[in-house]
Amino acid sequence: MTDELDRDDADTDVFETAGVGQTKETDNRWVELPPASMLTVEDADELLRWREASIIAIVGERNGGKTTLVVELYERFLRGPFAGTLFSHSLSVLGFERKSFQSRAESGAEKPDTPRTSTQDGLRFFHLAVSDEHLRRTDLLISERAGETYREVRDRPAGARDIVEVCKARTVVFILDGERVANPRQRAEAIASIRHLARAFTESNAISSHCEIQAVTTKWDLLRTDASAPAQKALDEFEKYFIATYSSRYAKVSVFRVAARDPEGVVEVGFGLAPLLRSWLEPVPQAAVTALPIPLLADEFDRLLARRLG
Amino acid sequence: MASNFVIMGLPASGKTTFLAALWHLVEAEETTSRLKLDKYEGDLSYLNRIAQAWRTFQKVPRTSQVGDVNVTIHLADRETEAKGAALFPDLAGETFDGQVEARRCRPEFVEAVANDDGILFFITADLKGEGMSVLELNSLMPTDDVGLLGADIAENRGEQEQAPPVAMDEWAPKKIPAQVRVVQILSDLLRPPFEPKLRRLAIIISAWDLTDGSGLEPQAWLNTHMPLVSQFLRSNEASFIYRAYGVSAQGVNLENRAAVDQMAEQPVPSRRIRVVGPKEDGHDLTAPLVWLMSKE
Numbered sequence: 001m002t003d004e005l006d007r008d009d010a011d012t013d014v015f016e017t018a019g020v021g022q023t024k025e026t027d028n029r030w031v032e033l034p035p036a037s038m039l040t041v042e043d044a045d046e047l048l049r050w051r052e053a054s055i056i057a058i059v060g061e062r063n064g065g066k067t068t069l070v071v072e073l074y075e076r077f078l079r080g081p082f083a084g085t086l087f088s089h090s091l092s093v094l095g096f097e098r099k100s101f102q103s104r105a106e107s108g109a110e111k112p113d114t115p116r117t118s119t120q121d122g123l124r125f126f127h128l129a130v131s132d133e134h135l136r137r138t139d140l141l142i143s144e145r146a147g148e149t150y151r152e153v154r155d156r157p158a159g160a161r162d163i164v165e166v167c168k169a170r171t172v173v174f175i176l177d178g179e180r181v182a183n184p185r186q187r188a189e190a191i192a193s194i195r196h197l198a199r200a201f202t203e204s205n206a207i208s209s210h211c212e213i214q215a216v217t218t219k220w221d222l223l224r225t226d227a228s229a230p231a232q233k234a235l236d237e238f239e240k241y242f243i244a245t246y247s248s249r250y251a252k253v254s255v256f257r258v259a260a261r262d263p264e265g266v267v268e269v270g271f272g273l274a275p276l277l278r279s280w281l282e283p284v285p286q287a288a289v290t291a292l293p294i295p296l297l298a299d300e301f302d303r304l305l306a307r308r309l310g
Numbered sequence: 311m312a313s314n315f316v317i318m319g320l321p322a323s324g325k326t327t328f329l330a331a332l333w334h335l336v337e338a339e340e341t342t343s344r345l346k347l348d349k350y351e352g353d354l355s356y357l358n359r360i361a362q363a364w365r366t367f368q369k370v371p372r373t374s375q376v377g378d379v380n381v382t383i384h385l386a387d388r389e390t391e392a393k394g395a396a397l398f399p400d401l402a403g404e405t406f407d408g409q410v411e412a413r414r415c416r417p418e419f420v421e422a423v424a425n426d427d428g429i430l431f432f433i434t435a436d437l438k439g440e441g442m443s444v445l446e447l448n449s450l451m452p453t454d455d456v457g458l459l460g461a462d463i464a465e466n467r468g469e470q471e472q473a474p475p476v477a478m479d480e481w482a483p484k485k486i487p488a489q490v491r492v493v494q495i496l497s498d499l500l501r502p503p504f505e506p507k508l509r510r511l512a513i514i515i516s517a518w519d520l521t522d523g524s525g526l527e528p529q530a531w532l533n534t535h536m537p538l539v540s541q542f543l544r545s546n547e548a549s550f551i552y553r554a555y556g557v558s559a560q561g562v563n564l565e566n567r568a569a570v571d572q573m574a575e576q577p578v579p580s581r582r583i584r585v586v587g588p589k590e591d592g593h594d595l596t597a598p599l600v601w602l603m604s605k606e
Binding site: 030031032033034036075077078079080081086087088089090093094095098103104106108109112131135166261262263265268 | 409420490543544
């Protein structure tokens with residue numbers, strides 16, 4: 001039987017008259033498709049013209065874990081529903097993929113990493129749409145910008161109002177680098193960085209009062225042991241200061257601790273990301289409507305209308 | 311009944327094998343199928359060649375080897391007696407890879423999708439374990455052994471010598487995992503140049519015999535092994551009505567000669583086919599087509 005099969009293999013070429021292997025390469029007619037990389041400001045504007053989306057501004061100096069946090073959110077959905085939501089859509093799938101690759105086994109890396117965001121890239125957005133259990137969809141535009149730009153704002157607060165993602169945000173996320181908090185020599189400076197950024201954006205009125213602001217401590221895996229007690233105490237105090245300082249100023253102030261990706265694999269991947277994502281999906285606090293002063297109605301038609309409206 | 315079906319799927323996802331087995335099934339009439347062949351006419355050379363390969367247990371040549379092929383099969387419904395032509399623009403899987411990587415597609419595809427009565431989207435159950443993270447891989451490694459081995463190696467090399475740096479791959483679009491590709495291809499249908507409409511989509515999980523022993527139904531398989539695709543379809547019910555089918559069109563692993571010999575003794579070749587759906591478990595490869603044409 002095996003011999004018969006061998007003979008068949010040798011004798012039969014089902015495509016011997018059809019030019020097997022000659023792939024049709026002469027047809028050059030193509031239709032271009034929209035890009036699927038990260039969104040530019042123009043792309044984000046275009047999306048906002050036809051669909052409501054919340055802008056989440058991720059603010060912090062370099063190496064704080066801003067990109068890793070967002071990329072790990074995407075990675076959670078590759079493994080199943082996350083934070084009680086379903087992945088619904090993304091216009092930036094290739095952007096997520098590019099930033100995720102160094103955390104994948106296929107990259108050949110021994111430890112997960114995230115490519116650095118260059119200042120030259122300017123402002124970009126990840127797009128992520130998720131649906132709740134009732135299939136109500138929420139679109140998020142999550143900002144991606146090099147930390148050096150935020151450092152400049154810290155040094156020159158006058159530039160804060162040029163940071164468009166913060167001015168238009170539903171939520172401003174101030175990133176506190178947990179690795180630097182864990183290091184006694186860098187702790188005070190790490191906390192000063194987020195304190196200065198929050199102050200610079202607030203005092204320049206760059207953030208809407210209807211906005212939610214958050215202090216998110218990254219790399220929590222480096223802070224959770226007993227040996228980190230002094231760092232935890234400093235963090236507790238900072239979080240109390242943050243809430244006390246800004247609660248009267250903004251619609252909501254909250255603090256989170258996350259470990260998006262513990263390189264040692266001790267803390268569960270995506271620790272703390274679920275409540276953070278859910279907070280971004282809550283209804284945006286409504287702006288209070290202030291009654292505008294009505295000018296003196298001198299015209300007869302205006303007065304007639306005023307009488308009819310009672 | 312005049313039905314246009316669009317066949318979509320990544321390379322080697324079983325599209326052409328499905329067509330080959332379908333052509334044999336409806337032409338041979340060895341087993342009962344809801345749809346039967348109505349007319350034996352037109353240029354059948356492509357269908358006959360791929361079905362010949364299927365019948366003789368050869369690998370059915372991939373569409374990329376002969377270029378994109380449009381196939382028309384004249385079918386009749388045994389129950390309703392409705393007749394019509396089913397058009398299958400059988401595009402090479404590489405075309406869909408190009409759609410994800412180069413962000414372009416053929417104008418014929420845009421046209422076909424605008425006029426389709428249903429999409430057959432092929433996903434192979436023969437997964438390659440893509441998308442695993444470094445941390446997930448490390449967690450699978452026996453850490454104690456690695457530590458001991460590492461210590462031995464370090465001792466042999468001497469303390470001064472460092473381990474050679476590991477070569478890291480650069481990202482390229484071809485690195486995108488299959489489930490992400492599938493979601494990107496389906497997402498593209500929601501935006502221009504494609505026409506937004508409610509589409510019927512039969513997810514055909516090919517090489518279904520590889521899932522034997524898992525105990526998973528096709529929908530559960532999709533939830534487990536392609537969770538991003540599953541979430542995307544569930545949350546886009548305004549754009550897609552879908553059903554998942556497990557299909558083993560080849561019926562046997564062609565690399566396994568003993569299994570092929572045994573299967574070749576089967577007097578009714580159509581019984582090689584297996585289709586598992588929400589309401590089906592049999593040999594009727596036309597079941598997904600019947601559902602695509604139905605109002606359910």
